[in-house]
Amino acid sequence: MSRDTAIFDLIAEEKKRQLEGIELIASENFVSDQVMEAMGSVLTNKYAEGLPGKRYYGGCEVVDKVENLAIERLKKLFNITWANVQPHAGSQANYAVTLACLEPGDKILGFDLSHGGHLTHGSPVNFSGKRFTNFFYGVSKETGYVDYDQMEEIALRENPKLIICGASAYSRDWDYERIRSIADQCGAIILADISHPAGLIAAGLLNDPFDHCHIVTTTTHKTLRGPRGGVIMLRHDFENPWGIKTKKGTVRKMSSLLDSAVFPGSQGGPLEHVIAAKAVAFEEANSEAYKTYMKQVVANAQKMAQAFVDKGYDIISGGTDNHSMLIDLRSKGLTGKDAENALVEADITVNKNMVPFDTESPFVTSGIRIGTAAITTRGIKEGQIDQIVDLIDRVLMNKDNTDELNAVKSDVHALMSNLPLFTW
Numbered sequence: 576m577s578r579d580t581a582i583f584d585l586i587a588e589e590k591k592r593q594l595e596g597i598e599l600i601a602s603e604n605f606v607s608d609q610v611m612e613a614m615g616s617v618l619t620n621k622y623a624e625g626l627p628g629k630r631y632y633g634g635c636e637v638v639d640k641v642e643n644l645a646i647e648r649l650k651k652l653f654n655i656t657w658a659n660v661q662p663h664a665g666s667q668a669n670y671a672v673t674l675a676c677l678e679p680g681d682k683i684l685g686f687d688l689s690h691g692g693h694l695t696h697g698s699p700v701n702f703s704g705k706r707f708t709n710f711f712y713g714v715s716k717e718t719g720y721v722d723y724d725q726m727e728e729i730a731l732r733e734n735p736k737l738i739i740c741g742a743s744a745y746s747r748d749w750d751y752e753r754i755r756s757i758a759d760q761c762g763a764i765i766l767a768d769i770s771h772p773a774g775l776i777a778a779g780l781l782n783d784p785f786d787h788c789h790i791v792t793t794t795t796h797k798t799l800r801g802p803r804g805g806v807i808m809l810r811h812d813f814e815n816p817w818g819i820k821t822k823k824g825t826v827r828k829m830s831s832l833l834d835s836a837v838f839p840g841s842q843g844g845p846l847e848h849v850i851a852a853k854a855v856a857f858e859e860a861n862s863e864a865y866k867t868y869m870k871q872v873v874a875n876a877q878k879m880a881q882a883f884v885d886k887g888y889d890i891i892s893g894g895t896d897n898h899s900m901l902i903d904l905r906s907k908g909l910t911g912k913d914a915e916n917a918l919v920e921a922d923i924t925v926n927k928n929m930v931p932f933d934t935e936s937p938f939v940t941s942g943i944r945i946g947t948a949a950i951t952t953r954g955i956k957e958g959q960i961d962q963i964v965d966l967i968d969r970v971l972m973n974k975d976n977t978d979e980l981n982a983v984k985s986d987v988h989a990l991m992s993n994l995p996l997f998t999w
């Protein structure tokens with residue numbers, strides 16, 4: 576068969592878009608060549624349902640070694656004792672946790688989606704909202720920080736079986752110790768979904784959730800800079816509190832329930848090519864160079880948040896501890912949708928995002944979310960941040976002026992086109 580130019584031309588077009596533009600979506604990043612190579616390898620041909628050493632197919636000797644390497648490298652990265660690297664994505668990881676821990680109708684206390692939470696933390700349009708009974712904590716209107724008093728008040732009133740912390744759009748660190756003290760008062764298990772700040776936690780730049788939160792999930796493609804995927808992790812394995820027993824009559828460990836919840840509970844064959852790419856990314860993240868990269872990501876984000884504040888933009892909570900920030904555009908008379916669309920015209924990519932206490936719908940929103948993981952991978956340092964904020968401001972202040980948007984686009988291409996997609 577001849578080469579499928581329809582698809583490969585589109586891939587080339589997308590590569591050009593990625594090279595020329597400024598990528599500020601907080602959940603995106605660029606992977607190294609070796610991560611890409613592992614993903615595009617012959618491992619995609621192999622079926623390997625089960626776990627290393629316990630498969631339902633022959634010929635798994637090699638992929639067993641691949642998957643074991645991924646697990647060992649991840650254990651080293653976060654100083655943990657157990658991991659499952661098979662979830663196809665963060666949502667699948669969180670689905671497996673609910674399958675292991677909850678019965679339909681059980682209560683979950685999660686972070687409100689409109690305050691920065693994630694769909695899988697209890698949103699009514701997601702499995703987590705459809706299968707379970709959900710309650711939400713949010714941020715304080717005054718400070719923009721998570722309101723732990725509200726979390727405690729709801730937890731003690733409702734006695735949820737699962738408390739979920741972690742966010743898609745929250746720029747501050749989490750007080751995992753406080754969350755544990757709340758969970759212990761009502762007998763809840765805690766799931767920390769660290770999908771966004773995982774790399775910063777691995778590099779020791781943010782609080783470590785693993786001693787306080789019973790179960791931790793993350794995606795592997797955001798700050799972790801790996802292939803698209805998810806993992807589930809435990810530092811301390813424990814007997815499930817519901818007394819679920821093995822066939823031999825002993826109480827099953829949480830690791831065993833989680834393994835079963837991934838396969839056969841919710842997934843079929845693991846994506847061994849993606850697991851190989853995860854292993855490569857975990858090894859990269861175990862390096863000093865990665866720690867330097869993570870520090871640069873935070874330095875860039877803090878510099879950017881300040882530059883926006885200096886231009887009169889309203890950043891939720893006033894700044895950032897991590898790679899991201901949420902900008903409330905209401906004081907500028909803009910919606911998130913208008914801002915996202917105008918910025919795309921200039922090849923600057925962000926996503927519209929609800930802000931706490933938003934009055935617009937999720938399709939319009941009052942804010943945009945910005946993250947610095949991807950531009951930092953391309954080699955952007957603090958010295959170029961003011962220029963990027965200037966470009967964004969020019970777009971937002973001239974959103975209906977096509978000439979100005981085209982002028983900004985030329986400046987964006989001049990800044991980015993000669994930078995590689997991936998640098999250390």
Ligand code: DSN
Pocket residue numbers: 601602743744
């Ligand atoms: N991964 C989420 C994000 O963009 O933060 C969306 O599911």
